[in-house]
Amino acid sequence: MKILLLNPNTTADVTDLLYAAGHRAASAGTELVAVTAKRGVPYIATHAEAQIGGAIALEMLAEAGDGFAAAIIAAFGDPGLFGARELFSFPIVGLAEAAMLTACMVGRRFSIVTFSRTLAPWYQECVAMHGLESRCAGIRALDESFQSISEVQSEKEEALVRLANIAVEQDRADVVILSGAPLAGLAEKVKNRISVPAIDPIAAAVRQAETLAALKVRKxxxxxxxxxxxxxxxxxxxxxxxxxxxxxxxxxxxx
Incomplete structure (x- = not known):
């Protein structure tokens, strides 16, 4: 099974993080083909950037051609997801939707924990877009600067773990999503330091893409x-x- 892993940002190091975490989660026989946007922004953090990234995601899907069982738009706010599902007949999975739906099967209420306050409004709208407001306990974001988008998960690991546990204690979340493509793989690393299950969006997306491809749902x-x-x-x-x-x-x- 061949799955396209599409990063609509321009940071190749983030694509590498996504690929490494996705590969660890993939079933035997699944091939991930990772591509990075050739134009756009280093990481999507605003509504305008999401609009740009969504259009770029559609271009990247079209350029990739056929031969894929499914594709993953690997930016947490799912830019371009609904448009992609209109245009293409193979399953298209969004990082945020996959993580949230997985979280809903693990607990009643999930919290989203991320590395930058600028992401929170866009993520809140993403929750609403997918109709999951009643299952979302809240969105928690660090209010700190960081040195490098590709190193933010290691730089802010301790702070993100603390914030995840605050979400559990104060928001009464019974599952936490560590969100944003640059945090790919972090949930597996820190899961024993968070008091509830932690979801890695890319792992959830890969597994859901495999499932949809295996089901062979018609367009x-x-x-x-x-x-x-x-x-x-x-x-x-x-x-x-x-x-x-x-x-x-x-x-x-x-x-």
Whole structure:
């Protein structure tokens, strides 16, 4: 099974973190193909950057072509996720949705813990986008500067563990999500220092992508994520334009 691991940010070191954590979680026989955005921002933290990252994610999916059983948009706010599900027929998994749905199967209420306050408003909207407000105990974010986005998890490990335990004590969360692509792999490392289960979004996303691919769910021909009819485009990247105009077969995924 071949799964596309798509980082819509430009930091290749973060892609490496995502790949390493995802590979550890993957089943035997699953091949992860990791790609990093060639343009955009080092990490998505604002609404504007999420809009840009979502468009770039669609371009990257179109450029990747066929041959994939599923794809993962590996940014926690799931930029471009719903649009991708419209355009492409193979399963598309979002980091945030996968983590939150997994958390809902582990406990009644989850808290999201992240490394920067700037992420909190976007993450709150992501929770609402997925209809999970009633299951979210809260979003906790560090209010500290950091030296490097690719090193933030090691730099802020102790502070993130403390914040996770505060979420348990004060928000009454019974599961914690350590969120943001730069924190990939941290949950496994610190899980015994947090008093409730800790979810790693990339591990959840890989496993859910495998499940959806194995189920071979057909593409919707009606409803929310049906593929739109063709329409002309101007100035888009050629692979994405071809998908929107129905000029190619690249929207088909295979196992």
């Amino acid at each position: 919707a021909v009606a409803g929310t994520f049906r593929r739109p009819g063709p329409k002309p485009t101007i100035g888009l990247a050629e692979p994405l334009a071809a998908v929107i105009e129905h000029r190619e077969g690249k929207q088909e995924g295979t196992n």
